[in-house]
Amino acid sequence: MPYTVPIGPYHPALDEPYKVTVTCGGERVQDIRVDVGFSFRGIELLAQRRNWVEAVTLIERVCGICSNVHAVTFCTAAEAIAGIEVPPRARYIRTIMYELERMHSHLLWAGAAAECVGFQTLYMETFALRERVMDLLEAIAGNRVHYGMNRIGGVNRDIGDPERVAAEVEAIGAAVERSLVPPFLHDRSVINRTAGVGRLTQDQAIEWGVVGPVARASGLAIDLRRDYPHAAYGDLDFRIVTREDGDVRARVVVRALEFLESVRLIREAVRRMPAGPLRAFEGAPVIPPGEATARSEAPRGEVFYYVASDGGQSPARVKIRTPSFVNIPALEAMCFGQQLSDMTLIQASVDPCMSCTDR
């Protein structure tokens, strides 16, 4: 006879609140229901009560992991309405911040995944390396989490010593390649724990509309860094990473290889970064009446913003669609027929962000 197991909202594997109600027959999962909204803050509504400068600060707080991508995507939509052209150096700084953010996000996820498979030393090794990325972000921005780098029309501050950033990123990349990639890709216990688990076929990935590493691990070659070049990605030689298997192992492999691609992109961006101004104008922005959308490739996939202005001091409407909002529902397909004991690992493999989802 089927029985149900509630997991969350105080989740055993993840630090953010959401609830998964699992229906099982024996040890096999027959159905799941996901409940979200425990971290709802009404940021879209609050943004309509802040001026355009304050709104950037607020929107950066949609997420504590991919904060930069939210600020940039909002600014990009506002810049599109106002016809503001961002200076080339600012576009490169945004790109470097995008990729540093991806590095620390993927390492955070890898650490959580290592803990889920019971590989504690790998978890500690991963977090030690992530700390070096956080130090780098702090050295650039003065903050570990919310960097305050972006403003409408460009960036607030320069990267003072880009060569030093490139050298440290290179060193972190080498350490990841030496210490993390081999166990994540080749360790037998990791493979046994992840291969064939939580599979999402390519057809299912299309059906559920998943994005980011989850989509790419199911064979969908979609990545806005290539498909919809934003910031300075159009100038860089970006190489998309995909895998066909669609299981937890494929999601591990995609993120590991994407980390190394981020290292390469930062190196190239530093080499190509032109001199020049950091912003298109000084002072508060004036955003005329209009509407525009913007998309960026966040660590978890496509972020989408719709922004409308009535010409006033505040946005008239801000709509935010985060990648977790479309990736989390696909857990239903990934979990069907799986072992109950694999539920936490499958959920973690999506890298769900409730802060983003609930906003």
Added chain:
Amino acid sequence: MPATDVTLSRADLVSRLGGIPGSAEVDVRPDGLWMSAPAVDVPAMGRAMTDLGFRLCTMTGLAAGDGETTVIYHWVRADDAVHVKATTRGGALPSLAATVRPASWIEREIHDFFGATFTGHPNLAPLLRPAALKEGFFRDATDPAPPAGK
């Protein structure tokens, strides 16, 4: 898997959009094609966009007059995007959830925020709305009635 006609030109795409019942003139902008079509046939639009290889990125709710809601359907495909503006009739639009899975959560969210109903949705239960707030609380908060006598 939907057929993806990646070779479709912008002119062909505009023409295909014009074939959707209830469609309207298409506005070409830097961030894609925009079509303001209040009475668009939503299920037909869903079928057409899916057949063209577009993915439903999300939907945006906007408070319209008389308690109605403008819903923008944002469809994306690589570097292209199509944004279709429909408006609820009697507070409702047909649901896409049965055929376009990513529509399910966003329709629930718009129901939470703006009170719009999506006819045929299998489970239009609250998604993000705190229990203490009523459906449509975005509408109340963004479009307050002026205080009496002022």
